[in-house]
Amino acid sequence: MDRFIIEGGRSLKGTVRIEGVKNVILPMMCASLMAETGVTVIKDVPYLQDIRVLLKLMNELGAVCEYNAEDRSLSIDARKVSKTVAPYELVKQMRASFLLSGALLGRFGDFHISLPGGCAIGARPVNFHLLGFKKLGAKVLEKEGLLSATAAKLTGATVCLDYPSHTGTENLMMAAALAEGTTVIENAACEPEIKDFGDFLNAMGAKVSGHGTPTVIIDGVKKLKAVTYTPIPDRIVAGTFMYAAAITSGEITIENANTDHLRIVMDKLSDMGVLFGRGKNGSVIVKGPKRLTAVDITTMPHPGFPTDLQPPFMACLAMADGVSFVWETVFENRFIHAAELNRMGANIRVAGDKAVVVGVPNLIGAPVMASDIRAGAALVLAGLAAKGTTIIDRVYHIDRGYKKIEEQLAALGANIKRGDDREQ
Numbered sequence: 392m393d394r395f396i397i398e399g400g401r402s403l404k405g406t407v408r409i410e411g412v413k414n415v416i417l418p419m420m421c422a423s424l425m426a427e428t429g430v431t432v433i434k435d436v437p438y439l440q441d442i443r444v445l446l447k448l449m450n451e452l453g454a455v456c457e458y459n460a461e462d463r464s465l466s467i468d469a470r471k472v473s474k475t476v477a478p479y480e481l482v483k484q485m486r487a488s489f490l491l492s493g494a495l496l497g498r499f500g501d502f503h504i505s506l507p508g509g510c511a512i513g514a515r516p517v518n519f520h521l522l523g524f525k526k527l528g529a530k531v532l533e534k535e536g537l538l539s540a541t542a543a544k545l546t547g548a549t550v551c552l553d554y555p556s557h558t559g560t561e562n563l564m565m566a567a568a569l570a571e572g573t574t575v576i577e578n579a580a581c582e583p584e585i586k587d588f589g590d591f592l593n594a595m596g597a598k599v600s601g602h603g604t605p606t607v608i609i610d611g612v613k614k615l616k617a618v619t620y621t622p623i624p625d626r627i628v629a630g631t632f633m634y635a636a637a638i639t640s641g642e643i644t645i646e647n648a649n650t651d652h653l654r655i656v657m658d659k660l661s662d663m664g665v666l667f668g669r670g671k672n673g674s675v676i677v678k679g680p681k682r683l684t685a686v687d688i689t690t691m692p693h694p695g696f697p698t699d700l701q702p703p704f705m706a707c708l709a710m711a712d713g714v715s716f717v718w719e720t721v722f723e724n725r726f727i728h729a730a731e732l733n734r735m736g737a738n739i740r741v742a743g744d745k746a747v748v749v750g751v752p753n754l755i756g757a758p759v760m761a762s763d764i765r766a767g768a769a770l771v772l773a774g775l776a777a778k779g780t781t782i783i784d785r786v787y788h789i790d791r792g793y794k795k796i797e798e799q800l801a802a803l804g805a806n807i808k809r810g811d812d813r814e815q
């Protein structure tokens with residue numbers, strides 16, 4: 392298995408460009424299965440592990456999908472899709488494959504997908520998705536780990552989500568797009584990805600409004616068509632590079648980042664002493680101080696502090712001057728990185744969904760292990776700032792959400808390389 396070897400202590404300097412966001416490209420890929428005509432093209436796609444897994448799954452279903460490395464676009468021809476069964480071997484590799492359910496239900500009136508199961512950050516049930524499908528008229532059955540739904544006809548309904556679930560909102564938007572009549576999703580997720588996803592569906596011929604607000608209205612249409620679309624940039628990757636400048640006292644110019652999507656994160660970084668400026672063509676310049684100052688954060692659905700940026704933020708807090716308080720309200724188990732950071736000399740105490748971080752002047756390189764994408768990013772950042780050598784194992788988690796992050800960081804001056812855990 393691959394690992395990262397980092398010699399820390401260098402200030403990062405240079406420019407990085409942010410590509411399209413995985414967490415909207417995945418639902419867009421699924422939605423493209425609803426196009427009965429033409430070939431969908433999604434542009435500015437980072438060829439990440441999660442995207443490769445979903446492509447494999449979609450090929451299994453009968454779609455013809457291709458990634459063009461030259462122009463970083465993805466083409467999906469869904470005209471010959473015939474299967475509606477997603478096998479466990481692929482679903483278990485990526486929970487987001489459950490996004491296929493809304494698309495398959497919408498187009499074919501049925502799906503059979505292995506129950507995604509939990510992951511390192513929490514149990515992650517899909518009950519809100521299923522309740523919504525039922526409201527639209529689907530019969531849902533769970534047997535031996537397989538979730539099946541069938542509907543002779545989907546009919547619009549009002550669905551009030553218990554919690555503004557990100558993929559739950561997207562799944563219901565897809566099923567409702569081809570239902571008869573009007574669906575209203577209340578307490579919908581408001582992430583920028585939901586707004587972009589609604590715009591994508593509308594480009595396909597759907598009639599979605601209110602997306603990006605807590606009330607999304609979908610007037611069902613009979614057919615959807617293929618489109619060519621460029622997704623918004625990845626705010627979580629952009630935020631991670633902001634942290635990289637912050638934690639290494641560096642100066643990084645980030646191109647193609649939408650700062651409107653990162654307001655609370657940038658406010659917190661400013662409170663910590665990070666300076667922001669404007670560069671050419673709308674780029675943002677991020678300059679880290681000599682030493683960061685402690686701040687408190689509480690994660691929440693958008694526009695609150697994003698849970699995906701909490702683990703790497705904790706790496707910055709670990710080295711800040713003062714005591715910080717972190718409250719994780721979205722996922723019940725998203726502090727695994729804290730113990731790994733403590734292996735590097737951090738002083739973090741976790742009690743349930745809360746953590747107290749007592750900043751230390753230096754972290755010390757150590758062997759550590761990534762447990763999910765963002766916990767992995769936290770360890771990379773800590774390794775960049777730590778004294779000595781950090782070896783991060785299980786970097787396949789990081790590869791699911793960051794494209795060749797070691798190459799991007801090395802281009803900014805970091806001493807990081809990819810190795811193999813057999814090279815002991």
Ligand code: EPU
Binds near residue numbers: 415518520558
């Ligand atoms: N929840 C339920 N029942 C449901 C759905 C969600 O109880 O049916 C709970 C979850 O267990 C969690 C909370 O609601 O406690 C929020 O979960 P949500 O459904 O919003 O998360 P998700 O849609 O499964 C997406 C992203 C995650 C990101 C979260 C929160 C994708 C593919 N994944 O997951 O991204 O953390 O929203 O913003 O869009 C990542 O990229 O590293 C990642 C984990």
